[in-house]
Amino acid sequence: MGNCKDCKHWDRDGGTYERYDDDGEDIPDHARTCLKVVHGNESEPGAAAYVTDASGYMARLWAAPDFGCVLFEPNEAETQKP
Secondary structure, three states: OOEHHHEOOEOOOOOHHHOEOOOOOEOOOOOEEEOOOEOOOOOOOOOOOEOOOOOOOOOOOEEOOOOEOOOOOEOHHHHOOO
């Protein structure tokens, strides 16, 4: 199992619109969302992981670079850098 920083599903291009939590607190700059996890109370057949909240409006899973999971797939672009 690898870490998020080396995974192709770790969202390196996350927008600034999603950088605050519900309490207005800054999400740490090093945290990103996982593109393999279904976010925002949506459903997707066959998905391995979902994130929901009680409001039914929006939910996000923020992962630090050293977090890892079984959905890991190597980021080919990162491994090919000199």
